[in-house]
Amino acid sequence: MAVLLITDNGKRSRPLIEALRCVTPCEVVGPTVEWSAQTPVAAVVVDCDFTELSVGRCLKALGDRPDITANILGIAYRSSSKALRTAMALGLDACIPFYTEPHVIVAAVQNLIDPDDGILNASTRRCAEQAAAAVSHLFHSAGTRGRIDLKAVDDSVDPILTALKDGGLARWLNTIEAHDKATYQHSLRVAGLSAQFANHIGFPDFQRRRLVRAALVHDLGKSQVPRELLLKKGSLNPEELVIMRAHTTLGYDILKASSNADSAMLDAVRHHHELLDGSGYPDGLSGDAISDIVRLLTICDIYSALTERRSYKPAMEPQEAIAVLHGMSTKVEPRFVQALDRALAA
Ligand SMILES: [Fe+2]
Ligand SMILES: [Fe+2]
Numbered sequence: 434m435a436v437l438l439i440t441d442n443g444k445r446s447r448p449l450i451e452a453l454r455c456v457t458p459c460e461v462v463g464p465t466v467e468w469s470a471q472t473p474v475a476a477v478v479v480d481c482d483f484t485e486l487s488v489g490r491c492l493k494a495l496g497d498r499p500d501i502t503a504n505i506l507g508i509a510y511r512s513s514s515k516a517l518r519t520a521m522a523l524g525l526d527a528c529i530p531f532y533t534e535p536h537v538i539v540a541a542v543q544n545l546i547d548p549d550d551g552i553l554n555a556s557t558r559r560c561a562e563q564a565a566a567a568v569s570h571l572f573h574s575a576g577t578r579g580r581i582d583l584k585a586v587d588d589s590v591d592p593i594l595t596a597l598k599d600g601g602l603a604r605w606l607n608t609i610e611a612h613d614k615a616t617y618q619h620s621l622r623v624a625g626l627s628a629q630f631a632n633h634i635g636f637p638d639f640q641r642r643r644l645v646r647a648a649l650v651h652d653l654g655k656s657q658v659p660r661e662l663l664l665k666k667g668s669l670n671p672e673e674l675v676i677m678r679a680h681t682t683l684g685y686d687i688l689k690a691s692s693n694a695d696s697a698m699l700d701a702v703r704h705h706h707e708l709l710d711g712s713g714y715p716d717g718l719s720g721d722a723i724s725d726i727v728r729l730l731t732i733c734d735i736y737s738a739l740t741e742r743r744s745y746k747p748a749m750e751p752q753e754a755i756a757v758l759h760g761m762s763t764k765v766e767p768r769f770v771q772a773l774d775r776a777l778a779a
Contacts, residue, residue, distance in 0.1 A: 452535035504545040560592035576656035626733040633776035647701035654684030666745035708764040
């Protein structure tokens, strides 16, 4: 979610806008904005003269919007008790003097935000940018050259582990959501979920890294699937399904053509759509033929796909997605689903 900044002077607000945009998406509007079809917001900052009629009308209309429950912070240009009473009467939750440094205002905004609303922490955002750049490079290389540089995979692992350690999984997922490329988003989400999972079940560092590396490349074959198919709304016809399912073997071939791919990565890329009852693809593996690392990854992959918002579907709520996974007990490892449920709550 973004922070909404209402300003009656964009030039004056520029330093604040830039400071906010270092940590979160920030939508900027004027006090004469029409409120219809606005995106959800995590917090509202009002950088205006509160005594202006247009500002009063704007905030009244904002208060009438049932979808806005975020806290509102005002930048006060007058410190008289009358001015502050006016601000509070307009529905502001807090005021901060105009001479306050932008980074302090940003900190105040962060304090006003419900953590679940997804304010982005600067270090998590930097980690996300590094990891997204590396994954973007991976997909580009896989799509154009048919092989990848494994160093780019390693370059993604540390930022993900650091972001999770510093800011937790929820913040990582929210930060990733700010990126616009669905396939990279998905890989980074699955990698974050896998890392959380691995932490929760006490994987040693080397195993956790193997799982995160495998998660980062699991859908690499999609770099060779037509974009129209990846974004298609509605179900795929049988021919399209064959092409889409080939991302597993395409990804495997890409890794095979790249030097230094480890066995866990090859296994994960080829088999992450295999299911315990043998109904998966591409090899129809069942039971013990599916390794633990693939079983873990498959669960993170399904959970992530269900809870992602795509152009063709809304996001499912986390508990609903876990319930779906519990309902797949013949297909995915039930004890790993329980472990993921606990890992998400940790
Ligand atoms: Fe996949
Ligand atoms: Fe996937």
